[in-house]
Amino acid sequence: MNMGLKWLENNKMLSQRADQVGPKALFDELNSSRWQYADADMAEARVKEIESRAGPLKECNSIYEVGAGKGAFYFAARAAGFKGTYYIADIPVMKAVLSAGGVEAIWVTEAPTDVDLFVAHYSLSEIPIAMRAPLLPSRPQTAYVIFQHVFAEMDAIDNEAYFSRWFAEQRQAYEHSERVESKYGGSCLYLWGLV
Numbered sequence: 254m255n256m257g258l259k260w261l262e263n264n265k266m267l268s269q270r271a272d273q274v275g276p277k278a279l280f281d282e283l284n285s286s287r288w289q290y291a292d293a294d295m296a297e298a299r300v301k302e303i304e305s306r307a308g309p310l311k312e313c314n315s316i317y318e319v320g321a322g323k324g325a326f327y328f329a330a331r332a333a334g335f336k337g338t339y340y341i342a343d344i345p346v347m348k349a350v351l352s353a354g355g356v357e358a359i360w361v362t363e364a365p366t367d368v369d370l371f372v373a374h375y376s377l378s379e380i381p382i383a384m385r386a387p388l389l390p391s392r393p394q395t396a397y398v399i400f401q402h403v404f405a406e407m408d409a410i411d412n413e414a415y416f417s418r419w420f421a422e423q424r425q426a427y428e429h430s431e432r433v434e435s436k437y438g439g440s441c442l443y444l445w446g447l448v
């Protein structure tokens with residue numbers, strides 16, 4: 254995230270930039286370091302962490318991601334052998350930008366049903382709480398959410414309270430759950446082994 258920018262300004266800047274240079278050039282810019290989204294190494298590490306808990310992604314049928322950034326997790330999942338359906342919920346401009354960069358996904362505005370893997374990395378936690386409910390999937394096989402404890406740019410959203418409650422509710426449906434601190438800030442929540 255560009256620190257210091259408010260969430261809506263950030264989204265508006267992306268749209269303005271896409272209008273100026275076109276979606277493919279913006280995709281290339283996002284993948285140059287101007288925007289501090291997860292890079293390929295970080296995304297590969299996240300894939301490995303998920304696979305170490307829940308098994309290989311090549312055996313997974315569907316992934317649903319909220320806030321795909323520059324597509325790093327998408328490309329890391331495909332590189333790991335994921336061949337299934339990839340759903341993405343993101344702001345409209347990102348559909349054009351990531352599609353121009355080769356992302357093949359089904360674009361959604363609410364959570365699909367029956368997903369194998371749900372990922373949301375520093376994304377759900379940056380969206381106003383009132384907008385989150387439709388984006389939350391019901392009982393994915395595996396979930397991996399990373400959130401900032403407080404999102405300062407959105408009037409200091411208290412994510413700690415929100416995700417602690419969400420995690421406590423969800424854990425009852427899973428054989429395994431784990432919360433670890435993220436080395437990039439905030440916490441990672443894992444749920445796997447839906448019972």
Ligand SMILES: C[S@@+](CC[C@H](N)C(=O)[O-])C[C@H]1O[C@@H](n2cnc3c(N)ncnc32)[C@H](O)[C@@H]1O
Pocket residue numbers: 254264289290291292319320321322323342343344347373374375376377379380384
């Ligand atoms: C900080 S980036 C995180 C990107 C990536 N997941 C990562 O780990 O680097 C936040 C993402 O959330 C997306 N986003 C912002 N508002 C959104 C909304 N209302 N619904 C879905 N995604 C949104 C942004 O476009 C961006 O892809």
